[in-house]
Amino acid sequence: MVLSAALFIIGVIGVMTRRNIIVILMSIELMLNAVNINLVAFSNLWQNAAGQVFVIFVICVAAAEAAVGLGIILAFYRNKETVNIDEMSLMRW
Amino acid sequence: MGQAIAFYTLAACILGFGVLVITAKNTVHSVMFLVVNFLFVAGLYVLLGAQFLAVIQVVVYAGGIVVLYLFVVMLVNLKRPPEAHQDRRRRGRLGVTCSLVVLAELVAIAAYKYVSPAAGLPPALPMGPDNVAQVGMLLYTDYLIPFELASMLLLVAMVGAIVLAKRDL
Amino acid sequence: MIDLLVIPLIKIVIVLTGVLITVMYLVLLERKVQAWVQVRLGPMRVGPHGVLQPIADVLKLFVKEDITPVRADKVVFTLAPIIVLVPAIIAFAVIPFGDQVSIFGKPVPLHIADLNVGLLYIVAVASIGIYGIILGGWSSNSKYPLLGALRASAQLISYEVAVTLTFVSVILVSGSLSMVDIVTAQKANGVWFAFVQPLALFIYFVGALAETNRSPFDLPEAEQELVAGFHTEYSGMRFALFFLAEYANMIVVSAVATTLFFGGWLRPFPSVAFLHFLDFVPTWIWFVVKTFLVLYLFLWIRATLPRYRYDQLMRLGWKVLIPLAIANIIVTAAVKVALSD
Numbered sequence: 001m002v003l004s005a006a007l008f009i010i011g012v013i014g015v016m017t018r019r020n021i022i023v024i025l026m027s028i029e030l031m032l033n034a035v036n037i038n039l040v041a042f043s044n045l046w047q048n049a050a051g052q053v054f055v056i057f058v059i060c061v062a063a064a065e066a067a068v069g070l071g072i073i074l075a076f077y078r079n080k081e082t083v084n085i086d087e088m089s090l091m092r093w
Numbered sequence: 094m095g096q097a098i099a100f101y102t103l104a105a106c107i108l109g110f111g112v113l114v115i116t117a118k119n120t121v122h123s124v125m126f127l128v129v130n131f132l133f134v135a136g137l138y139v140l141l142g143a144q145f146l147a148v149i150q151v152v153v154y155a156g157g158i159v160v161l162y163l164f165v166v167m168l169v170n171l172k173r174p175p176e177a178h179q180d181r182r183r184r185g186r187l188g189v190t191c192s193l194v195v196l197a198e199l200v201a202i203a204a205y206k207y208v209s210p211a212a213g214l215p216p217a218l219p220m221g222p223d224n225v226a227q228v229g230m231l232l233y234t235d236y237l238i239p240f241e242l243a244s245m246l247l248l249v250a251m252v253g254a255i256v257l258a259k260r261d262l
Numbered sequence: 263m264i265d266l267l268v269i270p271l272i273k274i275v276i277v278l279t280g281v282l283i284t285v286m287y288l289v290l291l292e293r294k295v296q297a298w299v300q301v302r303l304g305p306m307r308v309g310p311h312g313v314l315q316p317i318a319d320v321l322k323l324f325v326k327e328d329i330t331p332v333r334a335d336k337v338v339f340t341l342a343p344i345i346v347l348v349p350a351i352i353a354f355a356v357i358p359f360g361d362q363v364s365i366f367g368k369p370v371p372l373h374i375a376d377l378n379v380g381l382l383y384i385v386a387v388a389s390i391g392i393y394g395i396i397l398g399g400w401s402s403n404s405k406y407p408l409l410g411a412l413r414a415s416a417q418l419i420s421y422e423v424a425v426t427l428t429f430v431s432v433i434l435v436s437g438s439l440s441m442v443d444i445v446t447a448q449k450a451n452g453v454w455f456a457f458v459q460p461l462a463l464f465i466y467f468v469g470a471l472a473e474t475n476r477s478p479f480d481l482p483e484a485e486q487e488l489v490a491g492f493h494t495e496y497s498g499m500r501f502a503l504f505f506l507a508e509y510a511n512m513i514v515v516s517a518v519a520t521t522l523f524f525g526g527w528l529r530p531f532p533s534v535a536f537l538h539f540l541d542f543v544p545t546w547i548w549f550v551v552k553t554f555l556v557l558y559l560f561l562w563i564r565a566t567l568p569r570y571r572y573d574q575l576m577r578l579g580w581k582v583l584i585p586l587a588i589a590n591i592i593v594t595a596a597v598k599v600a601l602s603d
Contacts, residue, residue, distance in 0.1 A: 007107060007108060007111055022120060022123075022162065022165060022166055022169070023114075023115065023120065023123055025162070026114060026115075026123060026124070026127050026162060027114070027115055029127065029154075029158070030111055030114065030115075030127070030130070033130075033131065033134055033154075036134070036150075037134060037137060040137075040138055040141050040143050040146060041141060043141075043143065044141040044142055044143070052143050052145070052146050053235075053236050055143075055146055056146070056149065056243075057239055057240075057243050059149065059150065059153055059154060060243045060246065060247060061243070061246065062154070062158065063153055063154075063157065063158055063247070063250075064246050064247055064249075064250030065250070066158045066161060066162070067158075067161065067250050067251070067253075067254040068250050068253050068254050068257065070161055070162065070165045070254070071253065071254040071255075071256075071257030071258045072257055073165060073169075074165060074168065074169075074257065074258050075257045075258065077169050121338070121397075121400065122338075125338070125393075125397070128393065132390075144377070144378060144379050145379055145382070147379075148379045148382040148383055148385075148386050149382070151386035151389065151390070152382065152385050152386045152389055152426075155389070155390065156386065156388075156389025156390060156392065157389065157419070160389075160392055160393070160396070160415065160419060163393075163396055164396075164412065164415075167396075167400055167408065167412065
């Protein structure tokens with residue numbers, strides 16, 4: 001549990017400090033993995049297989065979100081030629 | 094005893110590579126560290142008795158999603174110089190503050206759990222060595238509706254990703 | 263305790279040496295078979311009928327100068343061939359080579375590990391091998407390898423889906439993910455899964471051809487295209503590793519085909535009692551013979567069919583094989599439900 005909390009915090013730091021949007025997305029994946037570790041650990045502790053089923057769903061959602069997120073980045077990059085999140089503010093021209 | 098050693102080694106590796114993921118300057122190195130991280134997490138799952146999940150993690154997460162990341166990284170071709178200095182310091186302070194908030198929250202949850210006894214647990218299913226069969230059983234009986242919803246979600250995500258990435262629409 | 267450690271170690275050493283020697287001679291066999299199909303003789307000079315040719319090849323590759331491109335990422339450049347080779351070899355850990363053998367009175371099963379998720383393990387290992395190709399192409403820091411690598415990996419991940427779907431239909435019939443159990447199920451049913459699931463076998467074979475970058479799907483590494491694709495900048499020992507990995511992959515894929523579809527180490531017609539005299543042949547010999555027959559099919563197809571263009575290849579994978587594989591699963595499931603009532 002401490003492990004998953006620590007991994008989650010690392011993910012949060014990654015999201016906040018890096019400006020490369022791909023690294024931000026990867027830190028989100030790290031956070032999702034931290035959650036998964038937590039679920040599996042509890043599933044082992046309580047000898048209940050429901051935790052593992054939930055992990056499957058989380059992996060599903062993470063896959064879907066990664067695909068769509070990367071699609072958005074590609075579409076954005078084609079228009080603006082940058083992956084720096086500071087320069088990606090369409091609402092402020 | 095052997096399990097404890099295995100756990101601490103795996104945990105150290107997971108955390109170490111996690112830190113490397115967010116601090117590597119070269120994005121491709123970052124992605125590689127992420128893959129290694131996921132492989133160690135899969136090892137952890139095997140230690141915790143979830144073999145099906147471990148293999149699924151490698152196939153889907155490490156073998157599919159990160160390959161997607163690698164593709165995008167290469168198509169975007171990031172050989173830019175590292176980020177500017179003054180922004181980093183301010184960002185760093187903001188990041189540390191946010192993570193301290195998260196840490197405080199987690200500590201609060203843990204303390205709360207010790208103060209009041211655990212609420213009702215879901216019905217316990219004994220986990221035996223036949224891990225795959227049990228997960229499958231659960232998926233198709235108790236959790237059928239989330240299963241179908243997940244497949245709809247994947248379909249929508251697939252369509253969305255293709256539409257987003259098409260050049261001419 | 264010593265059984266837990268020593269016996270698997272011995273098995274690992276035997277399998278490793280077996281695989282390496284087989285890979286070396288597979289290279290020679292390929293050149294010979296292609297030559298005979300083309301009405302010529304192939305390597306004949308080194309040793310009687312060219313039998314020592316692989317040793318000459320290995321020596322040549324060892325001695326060649328090891329060039330690293332100037333601005334390539336040195337660590338990744340060295341790591342990429344290793345990342346391709348390691349999954350190809352560790353996939354052998356779950357393949358059952360034969361039934362139980364008694365050595366010094368102790369029954370020893372002829373597989374290194376009986377994972378209860380054995381088949382998925384092979385899929386997982388295959389998806390790791392893709393990284394080596396992408397990283398190899400990228401770290402060469404030049405246009406052609408990068409494009410070749412991206413194409414190759416796109417091809418690999420497309421056909422990985424089709425192959426995994428055929429695994430699902432085999433699992434439906436056999437009821438377990440463990441490779442040993444799949445062979446046992448074929449023994450219990452008395453019929454190889456090749457006859458129960460012919461469409462799955464066909465899709466698996468085509469997918470396997472694409473997964474190992476073999477003709478007719480070898481566009482990413484063909485000599486006439488893209489200057490030898492993703493391993494253009496590699497020479498000497500590193501190229502040897504890529505080469506080894508490709509042939510080891512071929513052997514893994516053939517071994518998996520044998521286990522899943524051709525009965526693993528069972529003798530032909532395991533249910534016909536008339537042929538019981540064939541039981542005197544050790545089971546692993548059946549396995550080796552069947553794997554070699556599948557490998558020969560690979561070589562035969564390479565010598566015969568022309569190459570697919572890249573867009574035709576992708577169209578085949580996504581629009582033809584995947585719907586066929588899904589239809590196969592549905593039909594199999596329906597038949598299974600109908601038969602069990």
